[in-house]
Structure formats: C-alpha cells, structure tokens
Amino acid sequence: MSLLTVDNLKIYYATPRGHVKAVDGVSFDVREGEVFGIAGESGCGKSTLVHSLILRKPPMVHMGGKAIFKGMDLMTMDERESRRIRYTELSIIPQYAMNALNPTKKIKDIVWDLAREHGHTDRGELEKLLRERLAMVKLSPKVADMYPVELSGGMRQRATMVVSTLLNPDLLIADEVTSALDVTTQRVVIELLHHFMEVGIVKSIIFVTHDLALLDKIADRVMILYAGKVAEIGPTEEIISSPAHPYTRLLLDSLPKMGVQYRRQKLKGIPGYPVSLLNPPKGCRFYTRCPNVMDRCGELEPKLVEVGPGHYAACHLLGGENQ
Structure with missing residues (x-):
C-alpha cells in the first residue's frame, strides 16, 4: 500500500x-x-x-x-x-541536522515546545519518553538537560533524530x-x-x-x-x-x-x-x-x-x- x-x-x-x-x-x-x-x-x-x-x-x-x-x-x-x-x-531530519536545534534551549525544552503545539499536556510523561528514546540512540538520559552546543556533532545528529521522530511519524x-x-x-x-x-x-x-x-x-x-x-x-x-x-x-x-588501487583504475x-x-x-x-x-x-x-x-x-x- x-x-x-x-x-x-x-x-x-x-x-x-x-x-x-x-x-x-x-x-x-x-x-x-x-x-x-x-x-x-x-x-x-x-x-x-x-x-x-x-x-x-x-x-x-x-x-x-x-x-x-x-x-x-x-x-x-x-x-x-x-x-x-x-x-x-510527516516529519523530516533536515540536511543540516547538526545545526537544526535551537542553541538557546535545552533538548527537553525543544521537545516540550514541539509536543505542546500538538496537544500534549503531560510534560513528565513526555520527558520520560524523551529519555527512553535518547537511550535507544545510545545517548545518556542526561542529554535531555543539556544545550545543543554542549554536544558533539554526532551526538547532535542523534538528538535531532530523536526530536524528529518523538511523535512517531x-x-x-x-x-x-x-x-x-x-x-x-x-x-x-x-x-x-x-x-x-x-x-x-x-x-x-x-x-x-x-x-x-x-x-x-x-x-x-x-x-x-x-x-x-x-x-x-x-x-x-x-x-x-x-x-x-x-x-x-x-x-x-x-x-x-574496495580493493582497487588508484594506479590500476x-x-x-x-x-x-x-x-x-x-x-x-x-x-x-x-x-x-x-x-x-x-x-x-x-x-x-x-x-x-x-x-x-x-x-x-x-x-x-x-x-x-x-x-
């Protein structure tokens, strides 16, 4: 289908x-x-x-x-x-995902703003889900309390993936x-x-x-x-x-x-x-x-x-x- x-x-x-x-x-x-x-x-x-x-x-x-x-x-x-x-x-992980997150807000606040816009009212339950998803992508639950600038490029990429998929598109x-x-x-x-x-x-x-x-x-x-x-x-x-x-x-x-040297091909x-x-x-x-x-x-x-x-x-x- x-x-x-x-x-x-x-x-x-x-x-x-x-x-x-x-x-x-x-x-x-x-x-x-x-x-x-x-x-x-x-x-x-x-x-x-x-x-x-x-x-x-x-x-x-x-x-x-x-x-x-x-x-x-x-x-x-x-x-x-x-x-x-x-x-x-319908959701997107943008092309410049490492720079897509608002640098002035913690990850948990970015997620809460997004979820609240779509009718979510239980912040505690949402933050619990956020920490579960962070663990799923091999990030510490503590990342929820961090700002994007505190994360490495790879960590920001995975955090963006979590934000983009948190509401199960x-x-x-x-x-x-x-x-x-x-x-x-x-x-x-x-x-x-x-x-x-x-x-x-x-x-x-x-x-x-x-x-x-x-x-x-x-x-x-x-x-x-x-x-x-x-x-x-x-x-x-x-x-x-x-x-x-x-x-x-x-x-x-x-x-x-793989296995092909430049001087040969x-x-x-x-x-x-x-x-x-x-x-x-x-x-x-x-x-x-x-x-x-x-x-x-x-x-x-x-x-x-x-x-x-x-x-x-x-x-x-x-x-x-x-x-």
Missing part, C-alpha cells in the same frame, strides 16, 4: 529572471514499510522535492502536480493543516543526514533508521543522498534525479547491478571500489556541468554530458520505459515510446 503518491509534481523557484525549474514533472510513490532512496548530483532537485512536502516558503512555488499523503494532497493544504500533521504524521524524510559525518557515524545513523522502522516508530522513510553506495545499504527502491527530472527508478539491487540510464552508470563509476568523473534550470534545454536534460548522445536527444524528451519489473528509465537508447 502506498503511503505517499507524487504525480507530475512541479516545484519552481521564483527569481527576477524567471522560474528555476528545480522539480519539473516528478512522479513516484512511497510504500508502507519501505525505505525509498532519492539520489543525484547537487542541484538535481532532491532537497527541493522533499522540502516541498513539508513546508513551502517563498521563493519556492508549487506550479503543478499532486502529492497525496494518506488521502490528503500536501500541495493544497493550508498552514494550519500542515502544522497539524508535521512531526506527528508515519513517514520520515532523512535529507542528506550522513553528508557531514565520518564513516563510523554514518553506519550508526543508518542502523538507527532501520531500528526506528523495526520497532514501529516510523512506517516508511525517504532517504535522500548523493551517495549510491549508502542507498545500497539502506534503500528498498531508488529514484535517480537529474536536473529536476526522473532519470531512473526501481529496486535498489537492480539499479546498482544493472543501471539502465547513462547518468546512473556514470554516478556508479564515480564511486571508489582511476575514478571517473561525469564530464561537463549540470544544465541551467532557469532555461533548461529542449529534449533530454542530460544530453550535453551523455557519452551515448544521439540526434533525437536534443529535440525530444525521453519518456520512462520499463526495463524490468518495477524498473524504469528515461532514455532514447531504450526505445519504446521514446522512438
């Missing part, structure tokens, strides 16, 4: 020079009980996409499409409705939560997210990253974005082992491999630069960087083609409706 269904979503940024088409016709669904990964280069629209589901502030503008969450269209909700479900049904968005962490702490965060699902604290997770190697460890399905468009979507194992889109293959080739970068989303080119948005470019790529936008069970890619090489 789908917990979230996004259909042809368009989220632009209004600028004096025109609209930046950060998310331009993206469709996908998140099923109950799964971790759904979103990957791509910086600027591909990952964070814009997930933040539009939580809170849209100028210059972000909804230009079209739907995002149906538990029967409600997140795009048409007013501020009161959005505040009601935020952190209780159905869908949790983890936006680049491992990008500023060392490898050991990244593993801890991944294991904690899995644990949150196992014990029923959250039902589903959207995990946003630029690192496909991380998604291989946590995600059930993956969506690859490029320049505001879906390049490929499908089961993680298939996309990692048999990528169908040239962009996905290049992303995978850019990752370091150099890392490959993706040639060129991302296109301007203020005036994106006609046709496939990757064609200016693609090693398999054809004449039609600069004229006709490719459609998603099924290349395997539940596995789709948008590339003229795959034929189908693209021909």
Whole structure:
C-alpha cells in the first residue's frame, strides 16, 4: 500500500529572471514499510522535492502536480493543516541536522515546545519518553538537560533524530543526514533508521543522498534525479547491478571500489556541468554530458520505459515510446 503518491509534481523557484525549474514533472510513490532512496548530483532537485512536502516558503512555488499523503494532497493544504500533521504524521531530519536545534534551549525544552503545539499536556510523561528514546540512540538520559552546543556533532545528529521522530511519524524524510559525518557515524545513523522502522516508530522513510553506495545499504527502491527530472527508478539491487540510464552508470563509476588501487583504475568523473534550470534545454536534460548522445536527444524528451519489473528509465537508447 502506498503511503505517499507524487504525480507530475512541479516545484519552481521564483527569481527576477524567471522560474528555476528545480522539480519539473516528478512522479513516484512511497510504500508502507519501505525505505525509498532519492539520489543525484547537487542541484538535481532532491532537497527541493522533499522540502516541498513539508513546508513551502517563498521563493519556492508549487506550479503543478499532486502529492497525496494518506488521502490528503500536501500541495493544497493550508498552514494550519500542515502544522497539524508535521512531526506527528510527516516529519523530516533536515540536511543540516547538526545545526537544526535551537542553541538557546535545552533538548527537553525543544521537545516540550514541539509536543505542546500538538496537544500534549503531560510534560513528565513526555520527558520520560524523551529519555527512553535518547537511550535507544545510545545517548545518556542526561542529554535531555543539556544545550545543543554542549554536544558533539554526532551526538547532535542523534538528538535531532530523536526530536524528529518523538511523535512517531508515519513517514520520515532523512535529507542528506550522513553528508557531514565520518564513516563510523554514518553506519550508526543508518542502523538507527532501520531500528526506528523495526520497532514501529516510523512506517516508511525517504532517504535522500548523493551517495549510491549508502542507498545500497539502506534503500528498498531508488529514484535517480537529474536536473529536476526522473532519470531512473526501481529496486535498489537492480539499479546498482544493472543501471539502465547513462547518468546512473556514470554516478556508479564515480564511486571508489574496495580493493582497487588508484594506479590500476582511476575514478571517473561525469564530464561537463549540470544544465541551467532557469532555461533548461529542449529534449533530454542530460544530453550535453551523455557519452551515448544521439540526434533525437536534443529535440525530444525521453519518456520512462520499463526495463524490468518495477524498473524504469528515461532514455532514447531504450526505445519504446521514446522512438
């Protein structure tokens, strides 16, 4: 069963020079009980996409499409409705989670302000739950009485995870939560997210990253974005082992491999630069960087083609409706 269904979503940024088409016709669904990964280069629209589901502030503008969450269209909700479900049904661990907590308040006061806004009246019971959750993420219950500045980066990351999930949201968005962490702490965060699902604290997770190697460890399905468009979507194992889109293959080739020395095999970068989303080119948005470019790529936008069970890619090489 789908917990979230996004259909042809368009989220632009209004600028004096025109609209930046950060998310331009993206469709996908998140099923109950799964971790759904979103990957791509910086600027591909990952964070814009997930933040539009939580809170849209100028210059972000909804230009079209739907995002149906538990029967409600997140795009048409007013501020009161959005505040009601935020952190209780739909929550986010922000990209800069280590700096997301108010430095002037203790952790327990941050949590109390959040819970009180959602109708909680028993502070003692809430603080008991907070200390239990802190212990769950291997933090001392004493952290509840500390200020964020008293915590290390890794501790603040875990404390933010506790705050974001304390009210047991159905869908949790983890936006680049491992990008500023060392490898050991990244593993801890991944294991904690899995644990949150196992014990029923959250039902589903959207995990946003630029690192496909991380998604291989946590995600059930993956969506690859490029320049505001879906390049490929499908089961993680298939996309990692048999990528169908040239962009996905290049992303995978850019990752370091275990046991391979640099002098034997150099890392490959993706040639060129991302296109301007203020005036994106006609046709496939990757064609200016693609090693398999054809004449039609600069004229006709490719459609998603099924290349395997539940596995789709948008590339003229795959034929189908693209021909």
